[in-house]
Amino acid sequence: MATGFGFQVAASDGRARTGVITTPRGKIRTPAFMPVGTAGTVKAMLPESVAATGADILLGNTYHLMLRPGAERIARLGGLHRFMNWTRPILTDSGGFQVMSLSDLRKLTEDGVTFRSHVDGSRHFLSPETSMEIQRNLGSDIVMCFDECPALPATGAVVAKSMALSMRWAQRSREAFGDRPGHALFGIMQGGVNLALREESAAALTAIGFDGYAIGGLAVGEGQEAMFGVLDHAPGFLPADRPRYLMGVGKPDDIVGAVERGIDMMDCVLPSRSGRTGQAWTPRGQVNIKNARHQDDPRPLDENCSCPCCTGYSRAYLHHVLRAREIIASMLLTWHNLHYYQHLMQGLRDAIAAGQLAGFVADFHTKRAAGDIAPV
Numbered sequence: 001m002a003t004g005f006g007f008q009v010a011a012s013d014g015r016a017r018t019g020v021i022t023t024p025r026g027k028i029r030t031p032a033f034m035p036v037g038t039a040g041t042v043k044a045m046l047p048e049s050v051a052a053t054g055a056d057i058l059l060g061n062t063y064h065l066m067l068r069p070g071a072e073r074i075a076r077l078g079g080l081h082r083f084m085n086w087t088r089p090i091l092t093d094s095g096g097f098q099v100m101s102l103s104d105l106r107k108l109t110e111d112g113v114t115f116r117s118h119v120d121g122s123r124h125f126l127s128p129e130t131s132m133e134i135q136r137n138l139g140s141d142i143v144m145c146f147d148e149c150p151a152l153p154a155t156g157a158v159v160a161k162s163m164a165l166s167m168r169w170a171q172r173s174r175e176a177f178g179d180r181p182g183h184a185l186f187g188i189m190q191g192g193v194n195l196a197l198r199e200e201s202a203a204a205l206t207a208i209g210f211d212g213y214a215i216g217g218l219a220v221g222e223g224q225e226a227m228f229g230v231l232d233h234a235p236g237f238l239p240a241d242r243p244r245y246l247m248g249v250g251k252p253d254d255i256v257g258a259v260e261r262g263i264d265m266m267d268c269v270l271p272s273r274s275g276r277t278g279q280a281w282t283p284r285g286q287v288n289i290k291n292a293r294h295q296d297d298p299r300p301l302d303e304n305c306s307c308p309c310c311t312g313y314s315r316a317y318l319h320h321v322l323r324a325r326e327i328i329a330s331m332l333l334t335w336h337n338l339h340y341y342q343h344l345m346q347g348l349r350d351a352i353a354a355g356q357l358a359g360f361v362a363d364f365h366t367k368r369a370a371g372d373i374a375p376v
């Protein structure tokens with residue numbers, strides 16, 4: 001494992017575990033949820049507010065930052081931490097997934113991907129080597145291997161071919177990353193929903209050797225049952241003494257199910273993105289604050305929540321500012337959602353440490369099944 005970077009499991013309960021990832025920029029309590037700061041900001045939140053919700057680490061998107069404002073510019077301005085005023089650890093993705101999902105005119109070869117920017121149409125090239133260089137310029141604490149995730153639906157042959165390419169790219173990423181004390185490189189397991197391919201991918205990555213291992217290519221439309229089907233086995237293919245990161249997950253019940261199955265880290269745009277469209281997450285499930293039932297409701301979103309949104313504002317106010325398209329609607333709902341997600345992670349960590357995860361999970365599902373409070 002890279003110097004200055006470590007992972008200690010403190011307790012386990014079934015397949016779930018809780019522990020700490022140590023980095024020179026601070027500790028990351030696991031299981032950890034990483035808010036997504038796509039373009040150098042978690043939208044509608046000040047960095048200190050993101051930290052106040054309990055986030056130990058956030059995720060930055062290589063694809064967005066390389067196109068605008070550019071990784072070399074960010075390097076000249078002191079790196080991404082300084083640029084966006086976030087002092088805690090940052091994980092950056094490799095850009096591979098978003099090249100596939102956002103850019104135009106992609107051309108994939110053994111060497112890498114040529115594509116046109118969705119911002120201004122300019123031509124760019126991403127490969128294992130350029131992705132490592134961009135993530136080095138950003139100053140990322142946890143760097144992700146450059147990989148390919150095939151568009152779904154894909155045949156078994158396409159998934160197998162893509163996985164093999166990603167493993168060759170993982171080797172090239174490892175070589176291009178080099179030895180960087182205090183910075184970690186994570187490999188990414190692929191293989192779709194095929195367990196044999198997943199196991200083959202895990203063996204290839206483990207042979208190369210990484211500081212942590214991600215499970216990629218899930219939460220891309222396969223459904224929760226299929227995802228859990230993979231997660232029932234895939235974490236066990238990976239070394240137990242390294243963090244396991246499930247990319248792009250998810251809804252609160254996806255997170256709980258993933259943690260039960262041995263996942264240590266996750267990220268998702270959902271709490272921040274849904275906050276901007278009036279969707280709130282509470283222990284009683286999802287609340288659409290746009291709904292007219294809230295317009296005369298003096299109660300907070302969640303009376304047991306200690307976030308600034310719930311301690312200061314009513315459902316009626318949130319409904320009003322959302323309808324009036326006031327910026328504070330995005331601010332308050334994003335803050336609440338990120339607070340709820342971090343509160344859920346703390347609950348999971350405490351339950352695992354106490355050996356009471358099964359009871360915590362049963363209570364989580366019971367509360368959600370009861371649904372939102374009755375209208376006034």
Ligand SMILES: [Zn+2]
Nearest residue numbers: 305307310336
């Ligand atoms: Zn709240």
